[in-house]
Amino acid sequence: MQQYTVNRVIFLGVVAIIGIVGMQTYWVATTWNLNDTEFRQKAQLALYGVARQLAAANNSDLPSQDIVRQRSSNYFLVNIESEIQSVRLEELMQKELVSLGLDVPFEYSIFDCGSNCMVYGARCEPTTEPASGEASSASTFPIDEDLLYYFSVKFPERTGYLWEKMQVVFFFTAVLLLTVTFFIFSMIVILRQRRLAGMQKDFIDNMTHEFKTPLSTIRIAAGVFQRDERISADARLSRYATLIYEQYERLNNQVEKVLQISRIEKGNFEIEKEQVDLKELLPPLLSGITLRAGERGGKLISHLPEGSLMVDADPVHLSNILHNLLDNAVKYGGDNPQITIGGRRKNGQLHLYVADKGPGISKEHQDRLFEKFYRVPTGDVHDVKGFGLGLFYVFQICKAHGWTIRVESEEGKGATFHIQMPLLAVKKQTVAVDAVM
Known part of the structure; x- marks a missing residue:
């Protein structure tokens, strides 16, 4: 393989790797954003459903706008402008989350008008009763000065939920990275083997060229022996001289084949038609x-x-x-x-x-x-x-x-x-x- 071909293969390989890694990165980022958007929309729908049912239970109307406000990626405020019962809130939250397929734990707190602070409720699973022993500090629920009757909900395991939904994507990403790593390793091995093969080929070519001089000497000597009258008169010596010349021709033919193939591979031989x-x-x-x-x-x-x-x-x-x-x-x-x-x-x-x-x-x-x-x-038989x-x-x-x-x-x-x-x-x-x- 010529150096130009090797360089072209390496260049195309690098471009392909960059393209594949870029596409995979874009796919992972896009999938993450889609899952995050889906989570946010489901959370807002669930919280809106809870607010609507609480308002109906209190015979009150919901605000005309900004009912559900997202303060961070996993923290939401719900403004209902009516009193809130914690037990009813937990029940409705669990029901709405399960109906939307958002199986993720949540924590909630309710704003206390008397103390002007958030009162922590509990950490809940969508399908289980609240676990009071897992309560977090109420300071993690910041208040909103513009609202009066509202509650807040935090999803502490939002990131884990998104990672779980991305398992298949990350699996194929890992497979892709392994494939790219194997490709890079293979290219390194190929280049190393090519360099060693080139060194071996140069050695064989040089050694083959060196054979030409002693072979020419053997041919001349064998020809002199065959033409000598004293050698021709002795049957045994004549047979030896003929054998030397035949073996010279055999070895010379092999040397010529190696040299011809070397010229073919280097591309510097010409067909004279x-x-x-x-x-x-x-x-x-x-x-x-x-x-x-x-x-x-x-x-x-x-x-x-x-x-x-x-x-x-x-x-x-x-x-x-x-x-x-x-x-x-x-x-x-x-x-x-x-x-x-x-x-x-x-x-x-x-x-x-x-x-x-x-x-x-x-x-x-x-x-x-x-x-x-x-x-x-031919197995163990090497008769040719x-x-x-x-x-x-x-x-x-x-x-x-x-x-x-x-x-x-x-x-x-x-x-x-x-x-x-x-x-x-x-x-x-x-x-x-x-x-x-």
Whole structure:
């Protein structure tokens, strides 16, 4: 993943987090305000109902305005301009609060004209009798100089009541905060792992480059040994020289794969396209694969269409991906590999395929087959060596050319790799023929 992509992901993640936290904060504040408004309206309705019933019992009229006055978030004054009986007041308060669904304790006090102060009544539950032992100080009920006959009501557990109604909201808020925390932690871990992966990748790239010099020396030395007459005359030494050169080629191929994939991932490799005829490109590859398959008791069958197969491709990379597919068919084709390479023309496209009759690939592994370093698990059996780079390289080259590649396979029935590439139109050459009179 490039640095630009990482920075963009981090930026979008931060914006998303800020947006989500902002929306959640707004939702919590709005819900709190709605519950607070609902509480205030229900409390005022209950107190108005009590005042109306007390006035009716005293055969008096209520004031024309400001019957219920809110002095604070949980403290209300009720002006009724008539005498108030505490027992009747408690009974009516409990009844009105229960009818409105406001199940919250309250305390009340009544203004005493003689002493000009508030006389504390009791602390009451909406559905229970007053509990005189829980009385608070009457000084917590301030008086109002403008009123004469009134009582006051305080809801000491208003905040707890609102918190209780907000439990679901706070639960989801906690879940959101945990999610955001996990996301931030994940981003930190990803950035740390990316940095470590970058260091590891740079080390592997540098080490791979360092391999090129000793490999070149080994190639030169092996070539000298193979051409020396004294080595050629000794069968044992000649076999050793050939073995050294073969192992050099094997190691060099792996090094080249690592370097090619490194260039692909860095985005600094170029596809140098030119007109390539597959009929001319394939014979050297097929001869080598035929020899390898024959050594294992197998064979290679070609079913390519007649005529030239001109494509617009990088000949080096095209040769490499075809060699990788054919090489895999030999390695994974079983004890007697039966390999088929073929194709057909359709709508200006060449549908090329490489098939084997090996053990096949299960469905669960096919989606990951083109991932870097991925190899189909084989348990404790490791009879085929490799690093899981070949098919990743094939996929990247096909992607760079704009070709499609896919695999068809069933367990026990082998595997077939399909590549679809556009064909170039072949210009027909006209031959002038002199007419014989």
